[in-house]
Amino acid sequence: MWEDLNLDLNAHDALLGVLGKVYGDIYMAQKERPEGMDYFNFVMTEIHGLRIKELLEEKKQGRKIVGSYCVFVPEELVLAAGATLIGLCSGADFATHEVEQMLPRNTCALIKSSFGFKLGKACPYLEVADMVVGENTCDGKKKAYESLKKIVNNLYVMDLPQMKTPQGRELLKNEFLRFKDSLETFTGKPITPTDLKQGILTVNAKRRALHRLASLRKADPAPISGLDALLANQVFFYDNPARFTESLNALCDELEERIQEKKGVVSEQTPRILVSGCPMAVPNWKLPWIVETSGAVIVGEESCVGERGVRELTEESGNSMEELMEALVDRYFRIDCAIFTPNQDREDHIREMAKAYKAGGIIHYGLQFCQPYTMEAIPLEKVFEKEEIPFLRVETDYSMEDVGQLKTRIEAFIEQLQ
């Protein structure tokens, strides 16, 4: 199967070896994990196995696979076109030497990683995808797609607005309409209002399950670790939507029981942390691993792989194509990504989340060289300091070279909260 996908078998084996070990050391070493996480363990062990087989099976039946790197790509439209959307690998350093022949060294780890998986031939999702959707978010990604197009021949680039003005909304709407047309041409299947409505219902159901998980994390003691909750948010991008929703709801049922029994993964009064900032794609578990092995628990992620990505639902009441498309544009236009200027909503959301999840402190996670988020971090730090909410600004990448220093900084921050 792997050879058919044109993967580099040695590199892929090496990747899976490392992934398995890291997963064991970080995830399986946790105590008091809910039984419902067994499903997510299974998904992770089969992330480059059964799931790929399923996708190949879908392809055999004529279904198209669309890959994406961003939460601005509307899964509702992809599903409505009878295709499947999957998140593409961008959470680990890979084939760094080859990458640096195409990108400047001071490019963020996430962009470098997406190139590395292509150049190193190690991401089966990318190889399975019939269409890869890039999006003009930050300058780094926007320019990188020009180079990515040379190695990914089925790349489609979607433009995005940078201001929340009527003109900005118009731009997003036109881009969504263009994407809809492209999907229809690509799949040969016209999208009907019924299809789109069904797509909206399916994706909203996934999001509602994550909302349920988020709200259960308000409990003290925390019924689930931040690492496990992050994993659920990460699997959101890979899994079959209906199965994901069902498994996550089963996990939430168990967490509800735990809360009633006052059972947690940590004791009551454990310092609670809100993580805010750049997305963490599989297998980027570095920061939460450090935080949760330093005596604190993460209770929320203000992140694309987290609440920023799923906070908003799409209005479901419309019936005509016009109404449904408007609802879709409304929904995505509310995302408070740092590419928008100004971006006051994000500050407000961080504040609301810290309060709702009773976080004692906020750790801002910035990927080195990610201008939009690292720039927002400085004024955010000042604002929250004024409000006496402890705030730690971290800038890092996927390498392990700074783990010692990070651990000292994060432990000292947690000491401040005790």
Place this chain on the structure above:
Amino acid sequence: MRCAGIDIGSRSMEVVVLEEGNVVAFRQGETGYAPLEQAESLLRGLSWDRLMATGYGRSLAAQAFSCPAVTEIKAYARGARELSPFATTVLDIGGQDCKVISLRENGKVKKFEMNDRCAAGTGKFLEIMAATLGFDIREFGERALEGKDILKINSMCTVFAESEVVSLISRGENPGDIARALHTSVVLRALSMLRRIGFSGELFFAGGVARNRCMKHLLEAHLQEEVVVPEYPQRVGAYGAALLAGE
């Protein structure tokens, strides 16, 4: 009650034992490549009721000696408060890192800054530069104190700074002046961290680098204020850990 603190830093380790708040034992050694053996040998023959580990090797020590651990940030804050009750900010320049800690009125950590990746602007930087100039570390500080402020080192990167030094030597510049410029570059970096944290009030300067008289002199010259350096700046972490062990 006898309380002990052990601070395992990247370059050196210190042990302090307190009896009713007074230092009754103080030992120091290089961390080296076998920190646990070194720690055992430093602790040999000492007795205590409670032990607290801190520093870069704190988790290792906590495991080996079944004791609690705190970060060096908390330990330095505690030690500094005890030694200088009016200090509002602590600057700790150690072997491989540089930290700035601002204190609340009650002595608790309010905010801190720390270099996050490389050893630029730390003891290790000064050590390598001293070797490039052929000075031992003590002589390096003394010569810098006499040096003139006529040169500038532009790079904070140890490797790049070393090549700057080599070219200054080959230009025939006075080694004391070069030493002065190197000290200034470390001080400017510390000052920018101090500014980031919003420094005001009394500065407490600790860590091994605080023993360097030129560093203290240059800091005072730039801040135009007196800087407090304790008698044993390198043992503030172990001392703070010992105090925390008793609390």
